[in-house]
Amino acid sequence: MTPAALxxxxxxxxxxxxxxxVHALGPLDLSIAPGSFVSVLGxxxxxxxxxxxxxxxxxxxxxxxxxxxxxxxxxxxxxxxxVFQEHVLFPWASVLDNVLLPADVYGLPRAAARSRALHLLxxxxxxxxxxxxxxxxxxxxxxxxxxxxxxxxxxxxxLLDEPFGALDALTREELSLDLSRLWGELGRTALLIxxxxxxxxxxxDRVVVMSARPGRIRADFAVDLPRPRGVxxxxxxxxxxxxxxxxxxxxxxx
Amino acid sequence: MRQLSTPLIWLTLVLAWEGAVxxxxxxxxxxxxxxxxxAMGWEWRAELLANTxxxxxxxxxxxxLALGLxxxxxxxxxxxxxxxxxVYPILLGLQSVPKVALAPLVTLWFGIGEWPKIVxxxxxxxxxxxxxxxxxxxxxxxxxxxxxxxxxxxxxxxxRRLRLPMALPYLFTGCKVAITFAVIGAVIAEFVAxxxxxxxxxxxxxxxxQTPLAFASILMLTLMSILLFRLIEMAERRLVDWKx
Ligand SMILES: Nc1ncnc2c1ncn2[C@@H]1O[C@H](COP(=O)(O)OP(=O)(O)O)[C@@H](O)[C@H]1O
Ligand SMILES: [Mg+2]
Numbered sequence: 001m002t003p004a005a006l007x008x009x010x011x012x013x014x015x016x017x018x019x020x021x022v023h024a025l026g027p028l029d030l031s032i033a034p035g036s037f038v039s040v041l042g043x044x045x046x047x048x049x050x051x052x053x054x055x056x057x058x059x060x061x062x063x064x065x066x067x068x069x070x071x072x073x074x075x076x077x078x079x080x081x082x083v084f085q086e087h088v089l090f091p092w093a094s095v096l097d098n099v100l101l102p103a104d105v106y107g108l109p110r111a112a113a114r115s116r117a118l119h120l121l122x123x124x125x126x127x128x129x130x131x132x133x134x135x136x137x138x139x140x141x142x143x144x145x146x147x148x149x150x151x152x153x154x155x156x157x158x159l160l161d162e163p164f165g166a167l168d169a170l171t172r173e174e175l176s177l178d179l180s181r182l183w184g185e186l187g188r189t190a191l192l193i194x195x196x197x198x199x200x201x202x203x204x205d206r207v208v209v210m211s212a213r214p215g216r217i218r219a220d221f222a223v224d225l226p227r228p229r230g231v232x233x234x235x236x237x238x239x240x241x242x243x244x245x246x247x248x249x250x251x252x253x254x
Numbered sequence: 255m256r257q258l259s260t261p262l263i264w265l266t267l268v269l270a271w272e273g274a275v276x277x278x279x280x281x282x283x284x285x286x287x288x289x290x291x292x293a294m295g296w297e298w299r300a301e302l303l304a305n306t307x308x309x310x311x312x313x314x315x316x317x318x319l320a321l322g323l324x325x326x327x328x329x330x331x332x333x334x335x336x337x338x339x340x341v342y343p344i345l346l347g348l349q350s351v352p353k354v355a356l357a358p359l360v361t362l363w364f365g366i367g368e369w370p371k372i373v374x375x376x377x378x379x380x381x382x383x384x385x386x387x388x389x390x391x392x393x394x395x396x397x398x399x400x401x402x403x404x405x406x407x408x409x410x411x412x413x414r415r416l417r418l419p420m421a422l423p424y425l426f427t428g429c430k431v432a433i434t435f436a437v438i439g440a441v442i443a444e445f446v447a448x449x450x451x452x453x454x455x456x457x458x459x460x461x462x463x464q465t466p467l468a469f470a471s472i473l474m475l476t477l478m479s480i481l482l483f484r485l486i487e488m489a490e491r492r493l494v495d496w497k498x
Contacts, residue, residue: 056404075406082404088397092419092496104415105407135497 003070005157005189006032006055011064012214013050023214024050027064030208030217034069034156037183037190039200041246042210048193049085051215052161055191056082068157078106081155085162087142089134089149096121096130099148106153113152120148124178140171147179151186158183158190164199172196176203177230184228197250201242202229209249219249286466295470301455306474308451312368313440313482316375317433324380325425328387332417333409345384353377354439357446371443371451378439379432386428390421426490433486437479452478 012026025047032038042048053059054066057076066073068080081102089098096117103113121127124144126137134142143163150158163179164172176199183190183203194200200207207221225238233239268288274280275287282290295302330337357374364370394417402412444453452471459467 053400058400058403076404078406080404082401084397084401086397088395088401090398090416090419091498092422092494101415102405105402105405105411133496 002034004031004067005034005036005069006030006073006191007067008055009065009067011054011061011066013047013054013059014062025054025213025215026061028216032189032191034189035187036205037192037203039192039194039204039207040210041194041197041200041207042215043212044195046210046213047215048195048210049161052082052159052191052193056080056159077157078153079156080159081150081153081157082159083143083146083150083161083163085165087134087139087146089142089145091134094131094133095126095137095145098134098145099152101149102153108153116154117148117152120151121145123182124148138171139167140175143167143175144178147182151182154186156188158188160190160192162193162195164194164196172199173202173231179203180227180229197243197246198234201225201239201246202233207242207246209246219246221246283463283465286469291466291469291473294464294466295473298467298470302452302470302474305450305452305455305471306478309437309440309444309453309475310478312371312443312451313375313433313436313478315368316372316439317379317429317436317482319372319376320379320383320432320436321429323376324384324428325387328384328391328421329413331388332391333413342388345381349381349385353381354442357442361443361447366447366449370447371440374443375436375439378435382431382435383425383428386424386431387421390424391417393424394420423490423494426486426494429486430483430490433482434479437475437482441475 008028008030010027010029012028013024015022015024028051030038040048040051050059054061055073057068057073057080060074068077089095090101093101096114099117099121100113102108103110103117118127118130121130124147126141126144126148129137129141129145134145137145143166146163160179164175167175180203190203192200192203201223204223207223208217209219209221210216211218221242223242225233225236225242272287272289275285280287286294327341331342353374356377357370360373360377361370364373398416398420399412402416407415440451441453441456444451445457448454452475455471456468459465459471
């Protein structure tokens with residue numbers, strides 16, 4: 001049996017100590033199968049970003065263990081791509097150079113990386129903006145560029161921390177459908193952090209619902225909607241049913 | 255309209271100056287009229303130019319020396335925790351020393367040639383440049399560092415791709431402050447001990463009540479200062495062509 005792409009065992013995270021200590025997360029167990037898309041849904045401040053930073057290896061857990069592909073996770077990996085809530089594009093570099101950043105950092109062959117970058121920009125409708133600086137792009141375009149950058153080295157695992165959080169509703173939906181399509185083609189493992197129910201269902205094979213801080217897993221819904229998903233998916237009866245179930249859970253008095 | 259208003263204001267001021275000096279018959283050794291300054295400046299043009307070049311050379315060399323020393327030091331402070339702990343407090347302490355007060359001592363240590371002037375210019379330029387670059391290296395947002403960290407970028411890659419471009423606008427801010435100080439430093443160094451340079455010329459002219467010549471020298475200094483500032487601004491516009 002192939003090991004889980006990501007595995008969390010009894011993971012907790014505290015910040016600070018003494019009277020000002022904050023228990024941000026856990027204890028939490030989660031296993032993500034290779035090639036699956038898992039959405040983590042939770043209210044703001046419940047420790048979602050903390051969870052992602054732990055999985056990305058940017059922080060260490062206070063207790064518990066994490067595994068990546070069956071091996072102990074003890075730091076960031078070049079087989080993992082991260083898209084943060086803020087696009088974090090470098091304002092001094094062109095869109096193309098921003099997308100090429102991982103190639104530069106990893107020392108990938110230039111010509112191949114360049115053609116892949118241009119292909120990704122093409123696929124996300126940014127081909128005409130390759131030479132522009134990020135400040136001349138709209139919010140949605142910046143986030144697309146950040147996706148391209150994360151996808152450039154073809155990561156096995158994609159981590160997304162509310163990547164559509166700062167966008168307007170229309171752009172959000174358009175971008176999440178684009179992402180769904182792109183992910184379908186790549187067949188990689190993805191973990192999406194979000195506070196948006198529709199987004200979580202539309203993109204995920206599973207929706208993991210978290211409690212308020214300290215974030216724990218309250219429920220784990222399987223999303224058995226056919227792929228590829230499109231604008232029609234949201235109007236299907238099964239989608240509505242899953243959405244009702246999740247809403248019922250979120251708004252029930254505990 | 256706006257483009258025209260500044261020269262017009264200056265022209266008006268100069269004319270008012272000329273008119274007031276003539277109307278009140280102020281003696282030239284006390285306050286010369288602009289026309290007298292112009293005439294004297296033209297008469298002494300060869301000397302003015304030669305001494306301007308002397309001061310310009312001291313200023314540029316001192317500034318370059320400060321730049322050459324502060325950039326590597328800032329990199330060291332940015333990279334090494336030890337340097338941060340040891341060097342930074344010392345630098346912050348030294349920053350408060352009024353550098354021009356050291357001018358007589360520097361002359362004592364470095365003799366009477368060009369070097370004491372260059373050293374004093376470098377001293378006054380050093381701190382504004384250094385402090386600004388260090389601030390630039392520190393101005394990198396946490397999210398950008400997280401991005402580099404998530405890619406396991408080496409410290410060298412993080413420096414080259416992130417910290418350096420981030421610090422460049424700060425470097426220019428420091429340079430613009432420093433170049434103005436540099437001209438002041440050069441003149442004060444020349445006041446202390448010199449056989450040439452605009453500071454020397456101002457001192458000599460004042461001592462001999464050749465006030466129009468002193469004013470002409472000050473005008474040259476001002477023009478030099480503006481020119482140097484503009485050159486740095488031009489370089490900045492070429493190298494920092496991005497908006498945050
Ligand atoms: N570096 C930190 N230091 C102290 N507290 C933190 C830190 N990071 C997060 N927290 C706290 O942990 C909790 C969860 O934060 P976060 O993971 O950002 O939540 P979410 O992303 O779900 O909005 C919050 O109460 C936050 O204040
Ligand atoms: Mg968050």
